[in-house]
Amino acid sequence: MKLFTISHSNFIKVNSRNIDFKNFLGHIWKPEAYYKNQLFKEVWTKKRPGLLRQYIAEVALTQAHQGQKTSVIEVTPAMTLSSPVQLTPTMTHSSPVQVIPEMTPASPVQVIPAMTLTSPVQVTAAMTPASLSLSPSILVPHWLEEQTPQTVSPAASEHLDRNFQSIWSIESSPLSTESSTSSESTSSGRLSLPFGVVQPGSPYPDYQIRKCSIHTPHISFLILDPRIVTFTKEPSGMFKVLGSGVSGSVYHASLLSSGYQLAVKLYHQAELVPHTIVNEGMIMALLQNTGVVPKFFGVLQEPGDIQKFTLVQEFFGDGMTLYKLIGMMNKHQITLNEKETITLCYRLVHALKVIHSRGVLVNDLKNDNVLVDVSNKEFNIRYIDFGLATFGVGMTYEKSYEPNSDIKYSFLAPEVRQGDNPTCVAADIYSLGILIGEIGWRIDELEDISERCTDQVALARPSMDELVMMMDGLVNLTN
Numbered sequence: 001m002k003l004f005t006i007s008h009s010n011f012i013k014v015n016s017r018n019i020d021f022k023n024f025l026g027h028i029w030k031p032e033a034y035y036k037n038q039l040f041k042e043v044w045t046k047k048r049p050g051l052l053r054q055y056i057a058e059v060a061l062t063q064a065h066q067g068q069k070t071s072v073i074e075v076t077p078a079m080t081l082s083s084p085v086q087l088t089p090t091m092t093h094s095s096p097v098q099v100i101p102e103m104t105p106a107s108p109v110q111v112i113p114a115m116t117l118t119s120p121v122q123v124t125a126a127m128t129p130a131s132l133s134l135s136p137s138i139l140v141p142h143w144l145e146e147q148t149p150q151t152v153s154p155a156a157s158e159h160l161d162r163n164f165q166s167i168w169s170i171e172s173s174p175l176s177t178e179s180s181t182s183s184e185s186t187s188s189g190r191l192s193l194p195f196g197v198v199q200p201g202s203p204y205p206d207y208q209i210r211k212c213s214i215h216t217p218h219i220s221f222l223i224l225d226p227r228i229v230t231f232t233k234e235p236s237g238m239f240k241v242l243g244s245g246v247s248g249s250v251y252h253a254s255l256l257s258s259g260y261q262l263a264v265k266l267y268h269q270a271e272l273v274p275h276t277i278v279n280e281g282m283i284m285a286l287l288q289n290t291g292v293v294p295k296f297f298g299v300l301q302e303p304g305d306i307q308k309f310t311l312v313q314e315f316f317g318d319g320m321t322l323y324k325l326i327g328m329m330n331k332h333q334i335t336l337n338e339k340e341t342i343t344l345c346y347r348l349v350h351a352l353k354v355i356h357s358r359g360v361l362v363n364d365l366k367n368d369n370v371l372v373d374v375s376n377k378e379f380n381i382r383y384i385d386f387g388l389a390t391f392g393v394g395m396t397y398e399k400s401y402e403p404n405s406d407i408k409y410s411f412l413a414p415e416v417r418q419g420d421n422p423t424c425v426a427a428d429i430y431s432l433g434i435l436i437g438e439i440g441w442r443i444d445e446l447e448d449i450s451e452r453c454t455d456q457v458a459l460a461r462p463s464m465d466e467l468v469m470m471m472d473g474l475v476n477l478t479n
């Protein structure tokens with residue numbers, strides 16, 4: 001009798017021989033389970049932990065017979081609100097940015113078909129400044145300080161809400177970035193830097209991106225009139241910063257007319273990396289109507305400077321990141337029971353599947369890039385920060401020789417951390433496995449899933465479909 005154990009070798013076998021997972025389980029599975037050195041004969045009890053694989057096997061076999069699959073928790077449905085983001089079908093100009101004078105009616109973004117596998121075009125990509133502890137006050141650009149929202153009457157602002165100034169149309173051809181983003185040109189101090197945050201000669205990130213391809217499809221998004229957005233001020237008079245990260249600071253704001261809450265991302269180096277901002281906007285646009293990223297409204301432009309813009313998104317989940325949530329869970333300030341924990345992991349898995357199915361790799365999946373709505377037990381999530389995301393191809397990180405880099409970048413798959421290996425679906429799955437482990441380490445089944453996803457051998461990690469099946473099985477088990 002063969003016993004199916006959760007060993008990596010089983011998954012290596014599955015993957016290396018390209019055997020269908022369900023068939024594999026069908027062959028290997030017998031109704032006993034060997035788990036943590038114990039033989040269990042009563043495998044169908046829901047109470048006993050660690051028997052997920054038996055359940056998966058059961059589900060797999062049932063499915064093999066019925067060809068049907070049921071899911072208890074549904075993924076958050078597609079957004080119903082119409083999005084201002086639009087897909088522009090063709091490239092018409094060679095200039096990277098083009099202003100189209102006429103407004104076109106808002107419509108949801110159309111889905112781009114399957115991922116197109118192309119050989120990676122190696123382009124020198126954006127700099128990512130090292131994590132800095134940034135004081136919000138020095139990040140505020142002058143035009144924000146000078147903001148006088150009362151200059152627009154409510155009626156006019158309502159009009160402006162509906163009638164955005166213009167649409168930017170951006171080409172999808174690989175954007176050469178070498179001239180504007182090489183570390184050489186920046187470290188020599190030849191470029192004037194915005195916001196006074198990163199000074200010439202600042203240390204460069206050890207994890208500078210060396211190569212990436214921008215193959216993101218051609219998507220237009222809107223330039224919003226800055227007068228429709230009011231940036232929120234703290235009682236101290238400071239602008240309210242939701243978070244500061246590697247690429248920028250995110251400010252709280254609202255629509256002047258309706259008070260609809262917004263998160264506006266200002267980039268530390270907007271003038272250096274316009275293509276990065278554009279790429280992030282296009283990826284956000286591409287993922288609209290999936291319900292797994294915040295609603296994206298377009299960009300605000302710094303008056304008088306066409307190169308500097310900011311991303312305007314829906315303010316989601318009261319700004320609660322998974323990082324904050326895990327911290328609170330570990331300090332017992334918030335408690336998630338087993339079912340809630342599994343629900344949260346389920347959402348993360350399904351959301352990543354949706355993102356991958358649109359041809360997008362996140363490449364930077366970590367706990368502070370996930371927002372969680374803890375206002376109810378649904379635990380809806382949104383992935384944020386697509387600054388390093390790619391469409392259709394992977395990107396390569398440069399190996400870090402910084403002490404403790406393995407800890408600092410532990411969310412990245414080991415083969416990615418090594419440099420030279422481009423990111424891929426399995427690398428995102430590794431990062432997802434880290435998240436599942438951080439959230440669900442108290443639950444054996446989640447720990448097992450996390451362990452599989454974080455296998456050092458990329459080929460041994462479960463595929464997204466296998467992962468979804470495991471999570472579905474686990475959810476069914478807990479209901």
Ligand SMILES: Nc1ncnc2c1ncn2[C@@H]1O[C@H](COP(=O)(O)OP(=O)(O)OP(=O)(O)O)[C@@H](O)[C@H]1O
Nearest residue numbers: 242243245246247248250263294314315316319385
């Ligand atoms: N749509 C949003 N709603 C609420 N809060 C948000 C939103 N987007 C971002 N934030 C907050 O701002 C922080 C920084 O956002 P983001 O990750 O996009 O910036 P970043 O500079 O790219 O950071 P990173 O260091 O992860 O690269 C988040 O951790 C979160 O706290």
